[in-house]
Amino acid sequence: VKLRTGRTIRLAIPFRVLTQRFALLFLIVAGIGLMLAGRNDTALVEQLRSAAVDTVAPIMDALSRPAATVAEGVANARELINLRSENTRLARQIEGLVAWRATAQRLSQENALLEALLNHVPDPGMDFVTARVIADSGGVFVRALLVNAGAQQGVIRGNAVLSGNGLAGRITGVGDRASRVLLITDLNSRIPVLIESTRDRAILAGDNSAKPRLVFLPPNASIQPGDRVVTSGHGGLFPPGIPVGIVEAAEPGDVRVRPFVDLDRLEHVRILGFRRADRLAGEPASEDAK
Amino acid sequence: MSGGAIERIDRFARGIIPLGLSLILVIVSALPFYMPGYGPIAPNIAIMAVFYWTIYRPDLFPVAAAFAVGLWQDALVGTPLGLYALLMVLAHTVVATQRRFFQGKSFPVVWWAFAMVAAGAALALWLATMALNLVYVDPSPAVFQFLLTAAAFPFLTWVFARTHHATLRTG
16 A cells, blocks of 8 residues: 555656646746737727626725725815815905806807807717726726726716816726726827817827827927817717816927826716717717727 | 535635635725825735745645736736736746745745845836837836835735634644
């Protein structure tokens, strides 16, 4: 018996080593294969990812609430300290805004009148869902978020994601209950935009820094720091005219935009449902989100 | 139920603790903290988990578990699927071959060794990101994440060790 066990062990050890080597090789090949598959067939990989996210969405949803509460507490304390100065600042701002409101009302009436004269086709209606941020991407080279709204809430891949005062990103993956938002600062983010005052078209390209760059500007474009940048609506992905940010530095070849949205502190976002005018209701939005 | 079955369930439950705890901590590391600039440089918990369990309980943490933790991180974080999985497999392999070296070493030595592995992983991640996107990427977030990861290592090791000793002492 002793001899037999001895032989079994002698046979078993090389066998174990072999299976371990094989497992290692298999896993390395699987890892590389997944990466290559992700480059070529993003839809399949996104599905896998969405399935994983869907399973943990309820847990993250629950766990992110205390974090949000603490963050709110800190924000509240900060607000209390700044109450007086904030108040005077707001009062001054309101004075300016009252004047703006009068102008806006006049312009909107004039606009309605002119549109009626021209038989203008209005932009298709938009609806939105509000979602809470349930996960901040911990990726060093990825700027993305998870939010707790998915296909069940009508979210479609490619939808624009807004926060109070501007564009935050777009939906790149949709699960049943959660979706992934690629922020405009991410390395892979490309958004067609235009300079509001000059109507120069460009692409807003993220590079993982806090201030994305404007690329593919027309050669004769004259860009000044302080120019407003809005979505152009080209490519049919986003509705036109969503505020994106302000041109901060405009050196030739390196135009930087400071986003309106504080992407570090997003808690709630609005996901804009948008259908192109040339699409019929019920037809899925553009699959190619890039 | 027979005693044997209960024992088997018990052994199974204990056996999945290293992997289970690692997966849960990866979820925790992805939670939003609303701190400016924190998200991208949050400590890389996956590599700490792989490092700890590969050294102290390799029987319960095979290379497939390292792959699973990495894939899980890829899915939640949004890195190209397979990237962290591959990095964790490589980290597991490196640590497993050096396991004897860690046996009975003092904590500072283990810490220093961990820093080496984490630095290698950060470097590999940076290179892989550039290779996959074909652009130059500023490496500074990776450096900061590495520093935070190295700094958080004693604390996470304490969490792992407590769990380890509370539940797996007999094993």
